[in-house]
Amino acid sequence: SMFGEVYITADMQANEYKMQKELQDLFFDARSAHTEDDKRSNSFKYQLRHGAPFKLEVFHTTDRGWGVRAMERIPSGKAVLEYCGEILSSKVARHRDKEYDQNDPQREGTYLFDLSKPSDGRGPIFVIDATRVGNAGRFVNHACAEKRNVMAQGFSAIDEKSKVNANVRRNTAGRICLVSIRNIAKGEELLYDYNGNLAERKVEPKKPGTTTRTVSCLCGAKDCRGSIF
Numbered sequence: 001s002m003f004g005e006v007y008i009t010a011d012m013q014a015n016e017y018k019m020q021k022e023l024q025d026l027f028f029d030a031r032s033a034h035t036e037d038d039k040r041s042n043s044f045k046y047q048l049r050h051g052a053p054f055k056l057e058v059f060h061t062t063d064r065g066w067g068v069r070a071m072e073r074i075p076s077g078k079a080v081l082e083y084c085g086e087i088l089s090s091k092v093a094r095h096r097d098k099e100y101d102q103n104d105p106q107r108e109g110t111y112l113f114d115l116s117k118p119s120d121g122r123g124p125i126f127v128i129d130a131t132r133v134g135n136a137g138r139f140v141n142h143a144c145a146e147k148r149n150v151m152a153q154g155f156s157a158i159d160e161k162s163k164v165n166a167n168v169r170r171n172t173a174g175r176i177c178l179v180s181i182r183n184i185a186k187g188e189e190l191l192y193d194y195n196g197n198l199a200e201r202k203v204e205p206k207k208p209g210t211t212t213r214t215v216s217c218l219c220g221a222k223d224c225r226g227s228i229f
Helices: 010-023 036-042 090-103 166-170
Strands: 056-060 066-070 079-082 085-089 112-114 126-134 150-155 175-180
Touching: 079 150, 085 090, 090 112, 090 126
Parallel strands: none
Antiparallel strands: 056 066, 079 175, 085 126, 112 126, 150 175
16 A cells, blocks of 8 residues: 555454455356356456446545445446556656645545556556546445455456467556445445455554554444554
8 A cells, every 4th residue: 555554453354364265256267267258258358348337326425525336236246347547657656646645735545556466576566546547446435344345356458368478468557347246236335445355464563653644444334444544
């Protein structure tokens, strides 16, 4: 996170492991597809080929600014919306973050979304910045584990069978979409955890005297961490 370390307790991580186990069957692994049709129809890229595949609405919430809600029922395990914006290197993103702080010292949010590090550990790390250019994905609000109904999922911008060399593939930024982790009712607000998969985070107690910017969480979940960042 651009806002510094997020401190995760052992209980929070244990709960996340449990949820991850329950969710793992929702996401289709293209490599296990039996036919090309199965692979194509179940890939996130194919589902998003014409933009958001479901009717969504950006609306003003009572206490959390703008939000996004479903205008039709969305089944579990579907690509709902891509998170779009400018593709930046991590170096440029850090510079942008400082610039945004200087322009608005009281800002409480960020539209900078870190993409995953390349699987082989080589190549650049990219960041999506939806501050100036983006889509409705930038308005989807945060919620802790109990209340979230979508999850951020990365996927390659290049087809697996595309004939490009490894260096080109490694230096091409990936894409991010929000995937439904349960059935979402018409009129229900889309919510996901901005801190991603806590099961993969380092469990570490907060150090005395540590001063990092925090943004209060208003999701109201029983397992609410109290802050978004």
